[in-house]
Amino acid sequence: MGIPRDGSGGPGQGTSFLTGLQDFGFPGHIYPINPNATEILGLKAYPNLKSVPEHLDLVIVSIPAKHVPGLLRECGEVGARNVHIFTAGFDETGDQQRKQLGEEVKKAAKENGLLLMGPYYMGIGYVPRARMSCWRGVSPISGRVGFISQSGGHAGEMSAFAPSSGVYISKVVSIGNSYGLKATDFLEYFTSDPETDVITMYLEGAADGPKLFRMVRDLNGRKPVIVWKGGLSEFGSRAAASHTGSLAGSKEVWNAFFQQTNAVRAGSVEELVDAASAFTYLTPPKGNRLAVIGIGGGSSVAIADACAREGLRMPHFNPETYSALAKVINPAGTILSNPLDVGGAVFRQVDSLAQVVKAVVPDPNIDMILVAMNFGFLPVSTDEQEQVLDYLCTYAKSNPYGKPLVVALTRGVPSLKIEQTIDRVKIKAIQAGLPFYTNTVRACRALSRFAEYHRVLKETRP
């Protein structure tokens, strides 16, 4: 791998590609290219590509824009076919001269048969199995969720945030302005990638709309595709044009895209990860009827409102379920309805909570179950909450009725100490196959999208 380096696109950014790889323990050979240095960060530096002693699998370009066409010709000469241009400052600036330079880059790439990633982004951002990363401090754990991003920042956030939420990544690729390889090229790759089960995307425009449409539609039922489409508003589309030179497209076109392909909608990295968490860990539900087991009347109202707003249903339980619940739940200070406010006593006694779970889960009116917990708020101690969570982990592992079960927090976290506890228990829960959402709105949204995907899937592929 060769990294021509200097202070382009962002000073020190060439170095940061290098430190990202070194920090992650990349096992391949790295050749820093710089005519003015003999050594960079402990590695022998080379004056140019030709002087590198072996074939280069990938060249990362981080030099001033005006030198890029020349470098691409050099890539052609040494037979380095895969080139990632980090350098920015081409047509996205709106400047005529820089647009012309962009055309030269495209021409040089074509004439030399190069596969181009970028310009203006992070390329192959994060591949834990290959120990490749543009960012330091990322998780070494490999997973089955892929991400194609037209934003380098969102790619970085996904690489950090997803693993911290228990959603592990196969590959993150940041495609930028797409002079060469486009979103659809990477989507084609992920379609047949045996390491990727769930595909997430951040798109500002779609250079090849009809192809994207066909590919996502054909993936329906094989690999879920979760898409955050940025720039759908007036101001957002203007920003997208300045950012990646993309035509953001109209709301109507994209609504049709989502409707006809069964792609899952998201509106942030957080929502991409939340939905991916559901698709990774849960079995498909039969419908969108949610049961909520929680504490607190105000919380129950808030969850019920969120549920309704996100398009989930919250039916009454069967009479037998109420009879079973009435044996465990004290009628004072509780709500024997759906959402259930079981009261503090039940969350303080894991056996009581187990009885509640066993009463609710089999109810034929219910397709999915959300347990709403809070840490650091009265009247249940953190230890007691952890015991409850341990029980839910065990239950989720056996999952006797095959119904999706998730945990969500109902209250803003009051302290860093509690935050630390949550960080710990969250990972434990997720590893048991129990998605853990840090607020109930996020949980309802993810479950609703998950259920809706499977509803449409059943209709289109009965």
Added chain:
Amino acid sequence: MGIPRDGSGGPGQGTSFLTGLQDFGFPGHIYPINPNATEILGLKAYPNLKSVPEHLDLVIVSIPAKHVPGLLRECGEVGARNVHIFTAGFDETGDQQRKQLGEEVKKAAKENGLLLMGPYYMGIGYVPRARMSCWRGVSPISGRVGFISQSGGHAGEMSAFAPSSGVYISKVVSIGNSYGLKATDFLEYFTSDPETDVITMYLEGAADGPKLFRMVRDLNGRKPVIVWKGGLSEFGSRAAASHTGSLAGSKEVWNAFFQQTNAVRAGSVEELVDAASAFTYLTPPKGNRLAVIGIGGGSSVAIADACAREGLRMPHFNPETYSALAKVINPAGTILSNPLDVGGAVFRQVDSLAQVVKAVVPDPNIDMILVAMNFGFLPVSTDEQEQVLDYLCTYAKSNPYGKPLVVALTRGVPSLKIEQTIDRVKIKAIQAGLPFYTNTVRACRALSRFAEYHRVLKETRP
């Protein structure tokens, strides 16, 4: 203050009222009442109210529901007029016998001339000046935001979350089922309370709708009233009926309420606090035209979309502003538009950022300014971000153009270490009068509601 105690409404809850007061250093006299104890938590216990040697200002009731009417008659006998019933298990259960018991409670209160808070909630939840709190570990800092809550859980969350977000509280009151004192009674109190400038409310129903309407409308322009109305959805209104026995009312009625009173809408404790932060720390804007100074193309698109969705406008800058910006901002890898992606270099050099701020703030097309930062993401170090924040604090203090300036985070936080940094810098920023929102959607929503309040105010009270 007398606290009749036993294992009602929630076991140990009587004790938790006591520990809350003790923990906060309540300076008044506390008399635990319990016929079966001589000492509770280091305090001498009394068998009944009559045996207490002085007049009682407040009685907190946490005994089984069936004993409550008798206790209220005892309150009357000893001349204890202010009574807070924590005990639950009356008409909210839907049970006929318990409804009857609720009627007895109302009758006993009336016959004995009592001012009743509750039943089924926390009463005077948190008053930092008086060192009263139902919850342990609350902030001792007194502020100017009051909260009236029909949910004890939301009252507890507000008491913990608001101060941790730099929004300090005058009084939190949790009103529950309102057999006696109602939301409007407390609103009347806050209206003339010299310690309260901003009033926040969580309501499920309104027992006295027309009075609430008149009071909030009359407060318009004097004290902003921020209202989270719970139970507006089908499932939410059912939960509200089970929770506080409230009739939640129709969406249309509440839409009219908000429109005609200029009450500010919120949808969670977080949104109540976010709006209160704007009303506490910012000067009224002339309009809703926002400038954004940030890093990253993807972030810019996301902020612009959020801005549009929340009803803010994002105009182009004046030509003079662009000329001034072009002197500081490198054209490659940046976006010279609104939202501004100034690039990493500018955030790395506080002098450059100062030039950007000084170019943008005076622009006549701009009413409010949001600086979008990220901590823990490349390419700017946390130290560099802190220097930028220090500069913004200084600028916010002088605020030469009187335009609201806020900070918001653009990226999910990747680690607890970064979270700790954010917790520290957040409080520093807010103390300088610079509201700090932990995501851009929250910032846009709060600013939009703040601007809208002042727009309507100008129209109605020119």
